[in-house]
Amino acid sequence: MATEQTEQTEQTDPEQADKPSESEERKNGVTPQVSDELAANMKQGWADTERRDLAPVAQAEHTARRRAALSARFPGERLVIPAGRLKTRSNDTDYPFRAAVEYAYLTGNQTEDGVLVLEPRPAGAEGGGHDATLYLLPRSNRENGEFWLSGQGELWVGRRDSLAEAEQLYGIPCADVRELPDILRKATGPVRVVRSHDATIEAALNDKVTAERDEEFRTVLSEMRLVKDEFEIAELTRACESTVRGFEDVVRVLDRAQATSERYIEGTFFLRARVEGNDVGYGTIAAAGPHATTLHWVRNDGPVRPGDLLLLDAGVETTELYTADVTRTLPVSGRFTDLQRRVYDAVYEAQEAGLAAVKPGAKYRDFHEAAQRVLTEHLVAWGLVEGPVERVLELGLQRRWTLHGTGHMLGMDVHDCAAARREAYVEGTLEPGMCLTVEPGLYFQPDDTTVPEEYRGIGVRIEDDVLVTADGNVNLSAALPRRSEDVEAWMAELLAG
Numbered sequence: 001m002a003t004e005q006t007e008q009t010e011q012t013d014p015e016q017a018d019k020p021s022e023s024e025e026r027k028n029g030v031t032p033q034v035s036d037e038l039a040a041n042m043k044q045g046w047a048d049t050e051r052r053d054l055a056p057v058a059q060a061e062h063t064a065r066r067r068a069a070l071s072a073r074f075p076g077e078r079l080v081i082p083a084g085r086l087k088t089r090s091n092d093t094d095y096p097f098r099a100a101v102e103y104a105y106l107t108g109n110q111t112e113d114g115v116l117v118l119e120p121r122p123a124g125a126e127g128g129g130h131d132a133t134l135y136l137l138p139r140s141n142r143e144n145g146e147f148w149l150s151g152q153g154e155l156w157v158g159r160r161d162s163l164a165e166a167e168q169l170y171g172i173p174c175a176d177v178r179e180l181p182d183i184l185r186k187a188t189g190p191v192r193v194v195r196s197h198d199a200t201i202e203a204a205l206n207d208k209v210t211a212e213r214d215e216e217f218r219t220v221l222s223e224m225r226l227v228k229d230e231f232e233i234a235e236l237t238r239a240c241e242s243t244v245r246g247f248e249d250v251v252r253v254l255d256r257a258q259a260t261s262e263r264y265i266e267g268t269f270f271l272r273a274r275v276e277g278n279d280v281g282y283g284t285i286a287a288a289g290p291h292a293t294t295l296h297w298v299r300n301d302g303p304v305r306p307g308d309l310l311l312l313d314a315g316v317e318t319t320e321l322y323t324a325d326v327t328r329t330l331p332v333s334g335r336f337t338d339l340q341r342r343v344y345d346a347v348y349e350a351q352e353a354g355l356a357a358v359k360p361g362a363k364y365r366d367f368h369e370a371a372q373r374v375l376t377e378h379l380v381a382w383g384l385v386e387g388p389v390e391r392v393l394e395l396g397l398q399r400r401w402t403l404h405g406t407g408h409m410l411g412m413d414v415h416d417c418a419a420a421r422r423e424a425y426v427e428g429t430l431e432p433g434m435c436l437t438v439e440p441g442l443y444f445q446p447d448d449t450t451v452p453e454e455y456r457g458i459g460v461r462i463e464d465d466v467l468v469t470a471d472g473n474v475n476l477s478a479a480l481p482r483r484s485e486d487v488e489a490w491m492a493e494l495l496a497g
Contacts, residue, residue: 046285050164063107070118071130079217096279219419246268251269258306292311309336325465330491351462354438360470404435417428435476
């Protein structure tokens with residue numbers, strides 16, 4: 001950072017005097033000792049930048065429908081959904097802001113400090129339902145110096161939409177969020193809030209909400225996202241397309257990664273994510289050699305050696321916050337050894353079985369059980385566990401090497417809909433519009449003495465993002481090859497180019 005920002009502060013009151021006293025300045029974290037001449041100069045000479053003919057954001061009609069569905073679930077109750085606030089990384093630097101999923105899903109807005117409030121209409125009102133208000137920070141005040149003296153003034157962090165502009169963009173009446181805590185403190189009647197995003201809002205509602213009711217609210221919001229609408233499907237498709245290009249980028253630089261480390265792979269994929277999307281959807285796993293046996297290897301500081309496998313688990317998150325989640329296991333040298341191919345092909349067969357089980361009307365667990373059976377058959381055939389297969393599955397003995405479930409829901413969170421009830425999710429039934437991963441794997445730990453030495457340190461996972469359709473499924477990440485011979489041919493073509 002080239003210059004030192006002033007301390008982050010609460011927004012100053014636009015009605016206060018032109019120049020606050022030094023004590024007020026210090027209390028608000030604003031740099032004191034500003035000359036009258038400079039203060040006067042900074043108030044003038046600014047062009048009118050208000051935008052008056054803005055088109056609604058692409059998903060405005062979808063967010064309106066989502067709010068209507070939520071309103072119908074909680075008649076007569078005030079519903080409060082915060083975006084969240086900046087979080088300190090260290091001292092006076094913050095993490096990049098990412099809006100809470102529930103808030104972004106219902107508004108399309110992604111700015112910090114925002115809060116969506118659904119206010120129940122009076123009993124007996126025609127149509128019932130709720131009136132939505134989007135509470136946001138307005139433009140920085142230039143008259144009182146907030147614009148340039150506050151650490152979160154627009155001169156420091158960039159222009160934000162005015163409330164009038166936001167109304168055009170999101171199709172929701174907007175108000176100043178700084179007034180909301182007082183409004184909520186005076187509120188009467190039942191209230192629910194999405195917790196853990198905004199302590200100020202929660203404090204204002206402290207005596208009006210209960211943990212049990214708020215958890216029920218969070219569950220409903222999670223289950224609403226189980227079936228994706230057309231906008232969401234398009235975003236997930238876009239995320240997968242960018243992710244495919246990110247994997248291609250990585251293969252092209254494998255020679256440079258061998259001269260550096262797994263971090264080169266991580267950084268290469270990150271560039272694609274930032275250029276074509278918002279970010280990576282989760283911490284990239286760039287696990288080479290024995291690191292591939294660690295499920296959540298995100299240190300990415302190990303060597304990339306010829307002859308080893310690279311397990312790359314990565315996904316681009318779009319600008320609308322929908323993420324892909326794809327894994328490929330690649331031979332660093334471009335060709336699998338015989339043993340690597342044996343393990344890889346077993347995982348491929350398991351994934352094929354899992355993909356075939358993804359269809360409307362199937363139980364959610366079916367694709368996991370299908371993949372686990374294939375992996376178990378191979379483990380028994382290789383003599384790594386004593387059969388028969390049914391015995392191994394009944395006792396779960398294969399899990400020493402398969403480790404994890406075969407997939408999860410996908411959307412605005414990489415593990416989407418996590419607060420949904422078991423009967424609606426893992427014990428539920430697949431429906432058209434659901435999007436999930438299918439990702440079996442085999443992992444032989446470097447210190448696992450129950451397997452022959454040549455297996456130790458081999459980890460393989462193949463993962464794709466799958467949309468349930470009316471007549472089966474569509475693999476959204478199918479542009480990345482999966483069969484071992486196709487992977488080798490694909491890598492050879494990219495490396496030759």
